[in-house]
Amino acid sequence: AKMGLFSFLKVMMFLFNLAIFLGGAALLGVGIWVTVDAKSFLDIFGGLSSSVLQVLNVSYVLIVIGAILLVLGFLGCYGAVRDSKCLLMM
Structure with a gap:
C-alpha cells in the first residue's frame, strides 16, 4: 500500500x-x-539529595x-487522528 506524504x-x-503523552x-x-513514598525513592537515589523537603x-x-x-500529548494524538488543526495548534 502506497502511503502519501499527508498520511x-x-x-x-x-x-x-504519543511520545509526549508517554513522557x-x-x-x-x-x-x-x-x-x-519518598522514603523508598531516597533509599534508591539517596546520594542525589538528602533533603526530603527538596525531594518533595x-x-x-x-x-x-x-x-x-499528558494532556497536550493526548490532545495532539486525538488531533492527529481526527485531522483537527485546532487541537494540533495547542
Whole structure:
C-alpha cells in the first residue's frame, strides 16, 4: 500500500505526540511515587539529595509538568487522528 506524504506526516505527528503523552505519564508517575513514598525513592537515589523537603518540592513540579504533557500529548494524538488543526495548534 502506497502511503502519501499527508498520511506519513499524520502518522509521524501521532507518534511524536504519543511520545509526549508517554513522557508526561512517566513524569506524573514518578512525581506521584515520590510524593506518596519518598522514603523508598531516597533509599534508591539517596546520594542525589538528602533533603526530603527538596525531594518533595521536585515531585510536585514533576506532577504538574507531567500532567500538562499528558494532556497536550493526548490532545495532539486525538488531533492527529481526527485531522483537527485546532487541537494540533495547542
